Amino acid sequence: MTSESTPTVRRDVLAVLSPGFVGTELPEWLAELLRQGLGGVWLFGQNVVDDDQLRRLTAQIHEANPTALVCSDEEGGTVTRVDHVRGSRWPGPWAVGKVDDTDLTRDVATATAARLVSLGVDLTAAPVADVNVEPENPVIGTRSFGADPELVSRHVVATVEGLRVGGVVGCPKHFPGHGSTTQDSHLTLPTLDASTEVMAQRELVPFRAAVEAGVECVMTGHLVVPAHGSAPATLNASVISLLRDDLGFDGMICTDAIDMEAVAQDPGREEAAVQALRAGVDLVCVGNPVFPQEYDAEADVLALARAVEAAIEDGSLAANRVAEAADRVRHLGARQAERRRAAEPVEQSADAVPELGLRAAAAAIDVTGTIPALTLPVIVGASSSGNMASGARQEVVLSVLARHLEGTVVDLSDAAEIDSQVIVVVDDHTPFDDDTVSALLHHADVVVHTGIRDLAPGSVDGALVRTFSGGLASALAAASVLGSGDKA
Incomplete structure (x- = not known):
């Protein structure tokens, strides 16, 4: 001063x-x-x-x-x-x-x-x-x-x-x-x-x-x-x-x-x-x-x-x-x-996602194609960057899917060696014109898209699950849909 x-x-x-x-x-x-x-x-x-x-x-x-x-x-x-x-x-x-x-x-x-x-x-x-x-x-x-x-x-x-x-x-x-x-x-x-x-x-x-x-x-x-x-x-x-x-x-x-x-x-x-x-x-x-x-x-x-x-x-x-x-x-x-x-004190669990949050996230889910029964899938994140305003990014979705589907998270650089079922997680920062990413999208059994941008027609051969959101609630909603299997 x-x-x-x-x-x-x-x-x-x-x-x-x-x-x-x-x-x-x-x-x-x-x-x-x-x-x-x-x-x-x-x-x-x-x-x-x-x-x-x-x-x-x-x-x-x-x-x-x-x-x-x-x-x-x-x-x-x-x-x-x-x-x-x-x-x-x-x-x-x-x-x-x-x-x-x-x-x-x-x-x-x-x-x-x-x-x-x-x-x-x-x-x-x-x-x-x-x-x-x-x-x-x-x-x-x-x-x-x-x-x-x-x-x-x-x-x-x-x-x-x-x-x-x-x-x-x-x-x-x-x-x-x-x-x-x-x-x-x-x-x-x-x-x-x-x-x-x-x-x-x-x-x-x-x-x-x-x-x-x-x-x-x-x-x-x-x-x-x-x-x-x-x-x-x-x-x-x-x-x-x-x-x-x-x-x-x-x-x-x-x-x-x-x-x-x-x-x-x-x-x-x-x-x-x-x-x-x-x-x-x-x-x-x-x-x-x-x-x-x-x-x-x-x-x-x-x-x-x-x-x-x-x-x-x-x-x-x-x-x-x-x-x-x-x-x-x-x-x-x-x-x-x-x-x-x-304010009246409100008891809230520090860990649990409220039913309201799960319900809201689930209501937004959009599925194209048929989700196969998934057994020990490999989960790959296809975005190396994130929104500058964001806290938790794609890693939240990856870890939730791995935990709930008994899967394993694998780096994009190792994805070419995968011979098991594959879930690829993409968002609006994914380099869709990259040859490795493009090939992986065709190879994937399921693509989980957390962003708003539409994918090019024919770019995904398997099922496409859109959450329109990242974060824990949307990741859990996606995991629930994937865990049900055979869902058109």
Whole structure:
């Protein structure tokens, strides 16, 4: 902090920052910043060992600052933090959207919230409100409810309502919409190449529905909207005004992580934080200090705070703008603290996948062809990469199928030597044009596809089982179908 800053300004500046940290215990530097008024903390997989450890950690955070927002990414499917070790106990949004039962979606969200409340989590960066009309989208895919704005809208609303009933703040993302892009904002700066008319009829529809449903928080995306200038949406007052003025949102606006390359490279994290606040954002999500690149979390958040204070002092950022943002963060944090105190304890097994999760995942399964009776199959994962936003990836599906079908997981490089029954697991990151993968798909007795992209006609000779989701619940649903055998 700068020497000239007043205690009020210092507290407001801290209130608009929410960093991650390294480790599974609350570091003293972070506890001290929380006592001084830090707005929130983001939890990632590297912060979580098990439920008991997580409860102790979140209790320490709330003891240091009762109104601090403990935040996490709990989308279901491939994206989870609290269940990253075993995989999500809920199917992902695309699978839920395929079922298209809003009562089921609402129930899943309510149950998800109950689990998060039991672990001390206040806010989840979900639901994904992006309309995924681009099959080649490298970062959204199964994280979206679908490609139809109205379908996405009704499931975004059901999720927001369910999370609220369960006691957790939902935070639809990535405003104004990441679903039609072909680049990943973790790695570069994407462009939302759509006219204002198309955006109004497509990208903005789910966010408008969420606002009308009373959502309390919205997360911005790091993407350029040419109709609103060259600045990324997170740093762009014109885009933020779409949310505030056109959609009428008066709740808390949170950034996507500013350690993502889309803004971390240019203008850089410190300047990005200042520009985001100037544009109208309220809470700056700093990101995960161990992935994809390591950095000093303490030094980083202190540098961000100094940069914001310096901008206030030189007049490039209005102090009342930061005060307004801080008030929104504290107001939501205080409201969530009341909800925590009023919440009824919910007994949940740390290991079992709820029947609701299995039922929702099973309802999305689609089978083409006839599944043979499987005896000690070999299971091969045909994707070497994963979604940058994901926690548990293809390995969850591989291990579940191996365990439940008494099979063996074999590396793709060894697949050519297989002479037993073969199950190949693919997703949207599988290199389908690779000769080895192509040959393996023809050789496989069963292909399990967890993504949204359609496979080329004739590329699979055996049965095709589509889950439209990764994670534990969808893997168990697939294992159940495969274990039944001879299922048309």
